[in-house]
Amino acid sequence: MKDTIRILHINDLHSHFEQYPQLKRAVDDLSQTDRELIKVDLGDNVDKSHPLSDATAGRFNVALMNELGIDYATIGNNEGIGLAKAELDCLYEQANFQPIIGNLKDKGRQPDWAKPYLIYQTKAGTKIAFLAYTFPYYVTYAPNGWKVLNPLTQLEEDLARPEVQDSDLVVLLSHLGIRYDEQIAETYPQVNLIIGSHTHHLFEEGKLINETYLAAADRYGYYIGCIDLTVEDGQLRECQIVAIPTKTYLLDLDKEDRVFIQAMREEGYRRLAQEKVADLGRKLSFDETCQVVLEAVCQETDSQLTVLNTGLIMKTLGPQVTMADLQEALPHQMRMARLVVTGQELKEICQEVFTKAELLRNQTIKGMGFRGKTFGQVITGNFAYKNGNLLYNGRVVDSHEKFSLVLVDQYYYAAYFPTIKEKDATLLFPDLLRELVAKYLRKNGANWDKSIITASR
Structure with missing residues (x-):
């Protein structure tokens, strides 16, 4: 048959x-x-x-x-x-x-x-x-x-x-x-x-x-x-x-x-807009929006330091912030990965990231959860990397000192940062990047203190 x-x-x-x-x-x-x-x-x-x-x-x-x-x-x-x-x-x-x-x-x-x-x-x-x-x-x-x-x-x-x-x-x-x-x-x-x-x-x-x-x-x-x-x-x-x-x-x-x-896009944004997050009091600049994201990531993951890239941020925030705004600003399918590193390991990571970032800056990035356009510039939260030195709380970091460093999981999965891939990482669930920012803004709103974070561009 x-x-x-x-x-x-x-x-x-x-x-x-x-x-x-x-x-x-x-x-x-x-x-x-x-x-x-x-x-x-x-x-x-x-x-x-x-x-x-x-x-x-x-x-x-x-x-x-x-x-x-x-x-x-x-x-x-x-x-x-x-x-x-x-x-x-x-x-x-x-x-x-x-x-x-x-x-x-x-x-x-x-x-x-x-x-x-x-x-x-x-x-x-x-x-x-x-x-x-x-x-x-x-x-x-x-x-x-x-x-x-x-x-x-x-x-x-x-x-x-x-x-x-x-x-x-x-x-x-x-x-x-x-x-x-x-x-x-x-x-x-x-x-x-x-x-x-x-x-x-x-x-x-x-x-x-x-x-x-x-x-x-x-x-x-x-x-x-x-x-x-x-x-x-x-x-x-x-x-x-x-x-x-x-x-x-x-x-x-x-x-x-x-x-x-x-209609599908509008309906999605309409539903998300019904979820109010915060009133920031004014429209933030791009740099200020970056600082809010950096601070949110550190605080909501209970980590000391963070490294991100400006290409993650697609839109500035404020004065009113809803989940629709955060979906537009941070559309990525990304969560965070936490690493515990020594000062020396952090320095090695920064050397690689900042060197590669110059090559990646205007590159179109696809996959690994990234839903933006180009990589952009590297920004750091709670510390600075200048002239090959790490500065934390106004001092040069000791090579044996330990830190909790949080990154988007893309850095851990992608091939361009092998030093990060070699480390043991704890992947943080269930919140996506924008959901972490939403949690932070609900707590802090217009009272966020932009002086807490040093954004190194």
Whole structure:
């Protein structure tokens, strides 16, 4: 018996809702088929850099996924880490689809909102085992209350399950990135198809490694993935993979699209604006706004020192501050990382950061939670770095003295500051950078003391 199946997949939307109208038209068009249809989302759909995702903690994303008719979804790091644990625990309450994640545990148990794997049987009787794993950011998931497992170890366990072995096809919904996907394809021929994401790679016509097919459809809704499978007598006979540019379905960005896109942003800001934070009494300058952020980070993380960059700050604050203002000013998906360092280690970090910063200053920065434009200049809180010397409380720092230093987690993850990556860091959850600033302003408001922080530019 011959069975024909179509899988449509969305990769790494990151709340780029401006792509949604054409993405919806693409899904609707490609859904017109005689093949049995399955629609999947590969994770990182949610990104709090969009005001409506921020205001709803991703629940608006789920509503749009329902509208697209998604059947199964896995999570990316933007759901698993970008959302606080309590937010992820209730993210899918209104979902009309089934989340699947096999390598994430909550106190040793499977999260209530997801299945570890799923066996789907088509109308013609083909059994498809859907497995799903997310990238194992071990040191980040743990402080957010989750335990993330080694995906390869979990894959081996899942492939050994009798119901998976009894399936005709094994399909992996992978938010692991291209390197993991290629390794799996080279090592585990039992996996028939890997639909990949996380590294935003694109296989316009798919890829075949040994006996495993790989599909990937870029990011932000720029492409829609379409996979046509033909199964005969329980064997995969044909797999046609294509990633179709959704701009094909762009109707010159007609008026309805523009209204829809603008309305989503406005609604997000409207909701966030209802949450009043502080009255600063006047409009702050850019330097003063930087100083407020520096002081907020130190105070709300109970740390002595901080190093940030001005590219993080997209808008000045005041006189009134709402969560909408902070979303515009600090749209990043970033939390803080705390390091305990000696004076000598701090000096080494500053030497590297200030040297690299000259190269990074006008660079366009992408990824690692950064949602701004360029890196900007380095600024320091509670200390100064001048002429190769560290000054703290008006004196030169002793090389053996210990300090708590807090940074945005981007510095810890990114490749451009290896000295920081070598240190043991404590990642601070659940607050994003803007949420820390909000906490600080609620306490201090117009009484913030800009003299406490020395901003070294």
